[in-house]
Amino acid sequence: MSEESGAAPAPWILDASVLIEVARGDARTMTLVQELDARGRPLVIPALAVTGASLDIRGDEAAELLEGLERLGNAMTAALLDAEQAVRLAAVIARTGLDPWDAHVAAVADASVCPIITLDAGKWRQHSGDLDEPLHIIEIADPDEPAG
Amino acid sequence: MSDRKTRVTVTIDPHLAAYAEHLVEAGKAPSVSAVVNAALTERLERDRRIARRWKEATAQADMAEVERMIAHADAQAAQLPASHRYR
Numbered sequence: 541m542s543e544e545s546g547a548a549p550a551p552w553i554l555d556a557s558v559l560i561e562v563a564r565g566d567a568r569t570m571t572l573v574q575e576l577d578a579r580g581r582p583l584v585i586p587a588l589a590v591t592g593a594s595l596d597i598r599g600d601e602a603a604e605l606l607e608g609l610e611r612l613g614n615a616m617t618a619a620l621l622d623a624e625q626a627v628r629l630a631a632v633i634a635r636t637g638l639d640p641w642d643a644h645v646a647a648v649a650d651a652s653v654c655p656i657i658t659l660d661a662g663k664w665r666q667h668s669g670d671l672d673e674p675l676h677i678i679e680i681a682d683p684d685e686p687a688g
Numbered sequence: 689m690s691d692r693k694t695r696v697t698v699t700i701d702p703h704l705a706a707y708a709e710h711l712v713e714a715g716k717a718p719s720v721s722a723v724v725n726a727a728l729t730e731r732l733e734r735d736r737r738i739a740r741r742w743k744e745a746t747a748q749a750d751m752a753e754v755e756r757m758i759a760h761a762d763a764q765a766a767q768l769p770a771s772h773r774y775r
Contacts, residue, residue, distance in 0.1 A: 567745050575758060
């Protein structure tokens with residue numbers, strides 16, 4: 541990971557598409573997240589994105605795999621801390637039309653000036669201009685894999 | 689590891705303290721200490737189970753593929769404005 545001298549790497553915000561694959565037990569997504577963490581990349585897990593992933597993949601095992609994210613050394617959960625943040629989330633939902641869990645990802649990315657890491661860049665590209673500042677996206681993909 | 693118990697002073701929420709005392713009074717636990725011990729044991733087992741699930745899943749990954757994906761992500765990150773790359 542190349543960095544400007546003395547600067548810490550910006551956190552990446554995990555969206556629900558990534559969390560769904562973790563909840564599913566997808567080996568390559570989990571390993572990628574684990575490796576990013578091990579290499580010092582701060583990762584932010586919006587709490588409502590966990591809700592979205594948990595709605596998609598139900599069950600105790602999925603829940604425990606999602607909980608495992610919080611045990612990574614450089615990962616932290618972003619919760620809704622107060623009424624101001626809750627109202628701001630409502631504003632993002634209203635402006636983007638996103639589901640609450642995606643809107644929480646967008647709100648965290650916007651407030652923290654951090655990119656979103658996702659398996660579904662297409663969805664985010666549609667919404668990258670919905671807020672005052674553009675959302676920046678990093679897509680998880682194997683460049684050697686044929687596009688499908 | 690010694691079987692001797694370690695005495696510690698902890699602060700817990702009033703409703704949890706009341707519940708622990710209720711369990712003791714109802715004969716469901718021998719002492720408040722036993723309730724706390726059982727809760728910590730459960731937490732330890734859960735943490736170990738989660739760690740094991742992650743280890744088993746990630747052991748199946750193709751590391752060459754994961755490395756390509758990380759390189760691909762890093763290449764995209766390098767194109768972001770500096771405001772989104774560093775703190």
